[in-house]
Amino acid sequence: xxxxxxxxxxxxxxxxxxxxxxxxxxxxxxxxxxxxxxxxxxxxxxxxxxxxxxxxxxxxxxxxxxxxxxxxxxxxxxxxxxxxxxxxxxxxxxxxxxxxxxxxxxxxxxxxxxxxxxxxxxxxxxxxxxxxxxxxxxxxxxxxxxxxxxxxxxxxxxxxxxxxxxxxxxxxxxxxxxxxxxxxxxxxxxxxxxxxxxxxxxxxxxxxxxxxxxxxxxxxxxxxxxxxxxxxxxxxxxxxxxxxxxxxxxxxxxxxxxxxxxxxxxxxxxxxxxxxxxxxxxxxxxxxxxxxxxxxxxxxxxxxxxxxxxxxxxxxxxxxxxxxxxxxxxxxxxxxxxxxxxxxxxxxxxxxxxxxxxxxxxxxxxxxxxxxxxxxxxxxxxxxxxxxxxxxxxxxxxxxxxxxxxxxxxxxxxxxxxxxxxxxxxxxxxxxxxxxxxxxxxxxxxxxxxxxxxxxxxxxxxxxxxxxxxxxxxxxxxxx
Amino acid sequence: xxxxxxxxxxxxxxxxxxxxxxxxxxxxxxxxxxxxxxxxxxxxxxxxxxxxxxxxxxxxxxxxxxxxxxxxxxxxxxxxxxxxxxxxxxxxxxxxxxxxxxxxxxxxxxxxxxxxxxxxxxxxxxxxxxxxxxxxxxxxxxxxxxxxxxxxx
Numbered sequence: 001x002x003x004x005x006x007x008x009x010x011x012x013x014x015x016x017x018x019x020x021x022x023x024x025x026x027x028x029x030x031x032x033x034x035x036x037x038x039x040x041x042x043x044x045x046x047x048x049x050x051x052x053x054x055x056x057x058x059x060x061x062x063x064x065x066x067x068x069x070x071x072x073x074x075x076x077x078x079x080x081x082x083x084x085x086x087x088x089x090x091x092x093x094x095x096x097x098x099x100x101x102x103x104x105x106x107x108x109x110x111x112x113x114x115x116x117x118x119x120x121x122x123x124x125x126x127x128x129x130x131x132x133x134x135x136x137x138x139x140x141x142x143x144x145x146x147x148x149x150x151x152x153x154x155x156x157x158x159x160x161x162x163x164x165x166x167x168x169x170x171x172x173x174x175x176x177x178x179x180x181x182x183x184x185x186x187x188x189x190x191x192x193x194x195x196x197x198x199x200x201x202x203x204x205x206x207x208x209x210x211x212x213x214x215x216x217x218x219x220x221x222x223x224x225x226x227x228x229x230x231x232x233x234x235x236x237x238x239x240x241x242x243x244x245x246x247x248x249x250x251x252x253x254x255x256x257x258x259x260x261x262x263x264x265x266x267x268x269x270x271x272x273x274x275x276x277x278x279x280x281x282x283x284x285x286x287x288x289x290x291x292x293x294x295x296x297x298x299x300x301x302x303x304x305x306x307x308x309x310x311x312x313x314x315x316x317x318x319x320x321x322x323x324x325x326x327x328x329x330x331x332x333x334x335x336x337x338x339x340x341x342x343x344x345x346x347x348x349x350x351x352x353x354x355x356x357x358x359x360x361x362x363x364x365x366x367x368x369x370x371x372x373x374x375x376x377x378x379x380x381x382x383x384x385x386x387x388x389x390x391x392x393x394x395x396x397x398x399x400x401x402x403x404x405x406x407x408x409x410x411x412x413x414x415x416x417x418x419x420x421x422x423x424x425x426x427x428x429x430x431x432x433x434x435x436x437x438x439x440x441x442x443x444x445x446x447x448x449x450x451x452x453x454x455x456x457x458x459x460x461x462x463x464x465x466x467x468x469x470x471x472x473x474x475x476x477x478x479x480x
Numbered sequence: 481x482x483x484x485x486x487x488x489x490x491x492x493x494x495x496x497x498x499x500x501x502x503x504x505x506x507x508x509x510x511x512x513x514x515x516x517x518x519x520x521x522x523x524x525x526x527x528x529x530x531x532x533x534x535x536x537x538x539x540x541x542x543x544x545x546x547x548x549x550x551x552x553x554x555x556x557x558x559x560x561x562x563x564x565x566x567x568x569x570x571x572x573x574x575x576x577x578x579x580x581x582x583x584x585x586x587x588x589x590x591x592x593x594x595x596x597x598x599x600x601x602x603x604x605x606x607x608x609x610x611x612x613x614x615x616x617x618x619x620x621x622x623x624x625x626x627x628x629x630x631x632x633x
Contacts, residue, residue: 173622174528183527259607329512
């Protein structure tokens, strides 16, 4: 009898608990690229990613999120019949979208500045807009900060954002007018957004901006020297430049103008107040000698401690790609320079160290960019629709890359699309919005500068001349 | 400077659109050497880079943002592409020769264009770009090489 009672009790308990067991097993699954869209969905043309409209900038034209896989297919000679009609229909939408309103342009530039401030907070580990953040970034506190941390923050604080139109060769010639893209231009220390990019959803623009900010604080960005443009206004700066004589000859009519004048004009046009340069840049030295630029002391570091763990992770992740590129280009280098394979390899490694190598560099930017994007997702209350819209372009290429024999990726420059998606999905706020569990991060971004490292000044190579020597140099006429 | 939205241009825009906001790298001008191709052209105007190359029977267009487009080309297409690249190279060299020689030893390349013709490569350094005839010429060449001519199958 006891046994019967026990069996009945056990069975009852089991049956009662069973729904709980079922519920437990139904917990959200780990996020995979399919949560953005399936390849089948994408292959069938535009889809309603959201069953609702994602957030758009104030003043933006409402419209659907378009995916391009059918059109890329038609471009490649696959599936053309299916895509032709949709291509024609959507092309008109796209062209309409690539002409952003003034509101959209201002919103995008404001979003850039918001992300810039968030990056500083992220690096310092304090909430954005907090008193602690204000206190930690006062000039006196900055002076006592470890150089590598200070330089990363200074880079962010002086960063410029600019929406550029088809007059900019980057958007017109390199990207084709209207195509959404963004870039960090280290020369002008500015993040450029092409007009087509600004016409995207707010979350999509934020995702692109966050990645570009990753380039700004990457070891490649922080190893550059920083110069401040003198002159309170662009006109005042041009006035200083004119005193330099023929170095600043500039004519729209002529097919020739000096590189100094072109460089400076472009910087002033986009509103940049700072420019960056590699060490030993004769162009920048020339501008400094003319009194147009002012070198910012202790403005660079190549410290390996700045993002030690993050850098180590992406370099390890991409070691095979790096080795493959070295193996591929060493014979070419050896042939061109008439040197041994060993010397050629050393030369390549010197010019393109692993931390500057395309895949690694992009992976690093993805790593930081995703983390930054993740901090914004919850605060902006973006929906699953917004997230999908922001990531759908990655997903389009991920579906492309999954096909046998696909060559849609430059394997020496970019990580696979799935890796890029994984960076984003591993952010808890992103996963939560999509209703799934974040996967283990590919490389979690960490700022782990703990010990001060001496910054690099041009003195170790070719320090720009001081004010007094500058006058003497420039009085001798043009110098390069 | 907006191109007339001819059907081909519209198609080109749509094909590539929305895929390219994946961010653009900071390209190092002193990076890895260009691999010699049977036919190719690589334009680098920091911070961007755009390449075209013939690989087997395919014309590859690399917009440097992590995406490439592949278009099968026939003999007629290949001839036209080779002619366009060769002509642009000749024109560029003659234009560069007309320019005043820069002072000093170092010249910063505002644009670098690498030509690959019959597996021989040559890079030309342009110390200026904006407002120049090169700018317009370059745009015309890019339009010519980025043709979106789907091959019906």
